Amino acid sequence: MAKGMLLPLLLASGLAFAESPTADEDGFTHPLRNLEFNPGLDQREFERATFQALDVYDPFESMNRRIYHFNYRLDQWVMLPVVRGYRYVTPQPVRTGVSNFFANLGEIPTLFNSVAQLKGQRAANATARFLFNTILGVGGVWDPATRMGLVRQSEDFGQTLGYWGVPQGPYLIIPALGPSNLRDATGRVADFAVERQMDFLQYSETTGGEMSLTALRAVNARHVTSFRYGQLNSPFEYEKVRYVYSRARDLLVEE
Template sequence: MAKRLVLLAALLCAGAVHAADGSNNVATRPATVERQNDADGFTEPLKSLKFNPGLDQREFERATLNALEVYDPLESWNRRVYHFNYRFDEWVFLPVVDGYRYVTPGFVRSGVSNFFSNLGDVPNLLNSLLQFKGQRSLETTGRLLVNTTVGIVGLWDPASKIGLPKQSEDFGQTLGFYGVPAGPYLILPILGPSNLRDTGGLVFDFAAEAQINFLNVAQVSSDHPELYVLRAIDRRYTNSFRYGQMNSPFEYEKVRYVYTESRKLQIAE
């Protein structure tokens, strides 16, 4: 009996020693791993990160702006016009648009927008033909026929619902299609971003629309210039851009870059 008790006591002591060794291993393992992580830089990776002491914030901003570089020899003048447009938009255009939205029912505003959009499909069709875009010309012709008849002179836009989306083409794109360079960047009063080529295109589109006199609108507008005012208000109403919305001191550069690149894409499509 005594031998059995001694044997049982010996086994219990051995188990206690083994458990103590296991607990010591568990306690020491995290510390070892942590020391390894510290050495490898996983726990505090910023300790091993090295910065270029010669690069300051001004150099970074200058490098960023160089990536947005656009041919702009008239930048000083353009910035003045940009500032004028900013204030005109804030003090005149947007208050008028807000008043227009307040006093005009939604269905009337939609009708006005659709009417002028249908009118704009005339130069769209002309420029699609000049660029030999056959499918786009057919789609624009279909839009004009459907919206002018079924849509009651364009007050509604059933063409979009039957799979004839609006395709915007202008003479600036046509000139670009034939390889005419964009020329210097320009900011037009009230109208906004443009360039020398696109400004000439605007003049051509306006003259073509007046000569075609679709739905007799050009002749009526000459007798009632308030239609030009309504069209300008509608164009600003349908444009979601707001000066200052980028919340950046480099808004001028960004708008200039986006406009220039978007025109390249429109010409290439």
């Protein structure tokens, strides 16, 4: 009886042992042993790649750095305390509703920009999302479209300009808003103008005041952005953010 149980167990342990990569007598598997390394005189790829990545067109660097530190302080002393207060006074469903509402507003520029980039499928997706969420989701507070399998894919005018071959231009840090470049900053203004023209369902009038809506939008924008200054914990945060921003925008345009 006992023997009948033990034998398969023994076999199994033997098998498991055979499957694992060759371990030495300590049980260590030497993970670096099978890697292929460059010959000694040709070991500069990391440095070369990183130096190239650092090369972002940034003629206004000293100005940008000042604004960067200004934004950092603004974030620590104003934005984040406000967001903490907002999280304290509102329950989770309300915050989700607010995020959905503003995300739904964002479908309008996405629609325009998808059309402008001749992306028919994406334009249809944005239209469908906007209609479902506005009608079924009570003005965009719920997001039934995502549950139906329509994924949110945003497009902005900066991406449209990029699609038509406009280069990024000089890197800029916009006060209170953060990293951008000449092309995307222009795009932001254009998107804003489009939204203004639409004045979606006269929400600003019915909710009583442009100011409070804009304020809520700003708070929500900070609430949904997970970036925290100082989290990279590097004296070179400025350079790292600059690279990631520029490269991410390139990827979004290419995609």
